[in-house]
Amino acid sequence: MREVIAQVVDSGWWLLGPRTRSFCEAFAEYVGGGECIGVANGTDALELALRVVAADSRFGGGSEDGELPEVVLTANAGGYSTIACHLGGLLPVYVDIDADTLLLSIDAAVAATSSRTLAVVATHLYGGLVDVPALRRALDRAGRRHVAIIEDCAQAHGLRGRDGMAGSFGDLATFSFYPTKNLGAFGDGGAVLTRDADLAKAVRTLHQYGWSRKYAIDTPYGRNSRLDEIQAAVLHSLLPHLDGANAARVSILDAYADAAPAGVSVVRSPQGSVAHLAIVRTPARDALQAHMTANGVTTDIHYPILDCDQAGLAKLPFHVAPGDLPNSRAATQEILTLPCFPTMRKDEIAKVCDALASFKAA
Ligand SMILES: Cc1ncc(COP(=O)(O)O)c(C=O)c1O
Structure with missing residues (x-):
């Protein structure tokens, strides 16, 4: 560089x-x-x-x-x-x-x-x-x-x-x-x-x-x-190097899918994926996030607030389709982003997998 x-x-x-x-x-x-x-x-x-x-x-x-x-x-x-x-x-x-x-x-x-x-x-x-x-x-x-x-x-x-x-x-x-x-x-x-x-x-x-x-x-x-x-x-x-880096990301997502315990699923796209983010989903999201933090794994939420609920945009014009956004609202409460980047070492991936696998939803 x-x-x-x-x-x-x-x-x-x-x-x-x-x-x-x-x-x-x-x-x-x-x-x-x-x-x-x-x-x-x-x-x-x-x-x-x-x-x-x-x-x-x-x-x-x-x-x-x-x-x-x-x-x-x-x-x-x-x-x-x-x-x-x-x-x-x-x-x-x-x-x-x-x-x-x-x-x-x-x-x-x-x-x-x-x-x-x-x-x-x-x-x-x-x-x-x-x-x-x-x-x-x-x-x-x-x-x-x-x-x-x-x-x-x-x-x-x-x-x-x-x-x-x-x-x-x-x-x-x-x-x-x-x-x-x-x-x-x-x-x-x-x-x-x-x-x-x-x-x-x-x-x-x-x-x-x-x-x-x-x-x-x-x-x-x-x-x-x-x-x-x-x-x-x-x-x-x-x-x-992009194709190789994408393949590395996808293999991390695969590892998380193998490690995910009952009640936690990995969000996947059947049409194709380059695993930009590794998203898992569980109704016990907050407990999973606390568990990962306790095991030394940093997580995030992409994204925590729907655009239509953003305070700073509330006064600007927008429409929400009839029937509201039930799938979007449910997902926002349940998604969690795990670490995923192409230079992640094997031991780092294993650490995330172990933490994920040891989670038990109440
Ligand atoms: C889906 C999506 N669209 C647009 C953007 C905006 O890109 P930028 O941050 O370069 O303005 C981002 C990233 O930040 C993104 O993730």
């Missing part, structure tokens, strides 16, 4: 240079084609993706009477896409998750669409794969061809499914390269990927002030959101 960073420092070119270009080309090719635009972080990537969809007449039904265009999404994915909706002046419409995978329910998503729906955000949460081709088919069958699909791949770098890799299915895909991600930088970073040349051009324009050329602002709501040369060089050097 020091060598890679030193080369960038010595090159004297720290932004918008050859390293960002070549990483973006390599990453787009890895994911399955199209264009990759490097941005400052994954939340910016979501905001830019939503903004370009909102500005493109191919998407959305055209809102009337000052109604905000709507974005269908889940409430259990950490708030990032909700923040992006609000920044883009769009209305989040929360739908429930599948009870087993904790991923977006395709049926619920389609049922929540209307003529005002601009996009569905499909978050490949925890490194599990949403069946985006099935979502596309279901939307089309329901007469919602105008609804864009944005894949949030912040937890899904290198996630392969039957039909291709996460990020290659939707109209746009967004990535975060936050250091703990499956592909992580030396600070913040993100990217938007798309195979649509017009959308790619629109993202490129918005990520740099809305310029059509230097100092000429031809598009409103442009920003400064760029991946820098150091992050790009680091990411390019790590990309060849």
